[in-house]
Amino acid sequence: MPHALEAAPTARSKCRGCEQRIAAGALRLGESLPNPFAEGETLHWFHPDCAAWKRPEVFLEVLATRRAEIPEADRLEAEAQQGVAHPRLPRASGVERAASGRAACRHCKSAIGKDAWRIALVFHEEGRFSPAGYLHLACARAYFEAPGVDLMPRLRRFSAELSDADAEEVAAALEA
Ligand SMILES: [Zn+2]
Ligand SMILES: [Zn+2]
CATH class of the missing domain: 3.30.1740.10 (Zinc finger, PARP-type)
Known part of the structure; x- marks a missing residue:
């Protein structure tokens, strides 16, 4: 399963980066990870900004194919690149x-x-x-x-x- 990018269908998901709820209709990025409890994969959701700061490699992977859908893509790309260049x-x-x-x-x-x-x-x-x-x-x-x-x-x-x-x-x- 590839990483996901979509409008949140409900306000139930929580961002792994800032631990706040993601509003219904807001853009969210899903990091695809192996499911630790079962076969297959699971998605960890993030606000785009939070992903650029806390999971920069994942953010840049999504940006590479879905750029047109991400508001402020240039600013977030620069933030994510700083995180890759300075891994701490x-x-x-x-x-x-x-x-x-x-x-x-x-x-x-x-x-x-x-x-x-x-x-x-x-x-x-x-x-x-x-x-x-x-x-x-x-x-x-x-x-x-x-x-x-x-x-x-x-x-x-x-x-x-x-x-x-x-x-x-x-x-x-x-x-x-
Ligand atoms: Zn967040
Ligand atoms: Zn000190």
Whole structure:
């Protein structure tokens, strides 16, 4: 079964990238994966933006044959290409204040203080995303190895709770 691209027939599917519901009628991209429970394949659904950020190779495969159906194809292609060029970028899964001071930064290994901003990471393994720890904002540039890439669009996409003021604070800290 090839990857899918279609208007969602109902509002029941959830995006694997941002974990929000996909509205009925909205365009959704389905990544075809072997079904772990039965013969055949299963589809994991994504908003097109979320696929470009979190599953860039899959997004580019779909884009190659279905480009005309994807709004803002040029912008999303550029985002996906950045993710392929810098393979750690698709791990970025939002930004939040640390609920406790117990987590260590995946880059520098030192603790992330309670209430400090941290970037959440996920790994994609065997068809699913699993939590992969956190980063200090100050460590993001070194960790992602993607100089010149603006992290904010993807961080905002995967942080539904973030206010505009919070986003400004995070953006300033990332640039510092
Ligand atoms: Zn999404
Ligand atoms: Zn750090």
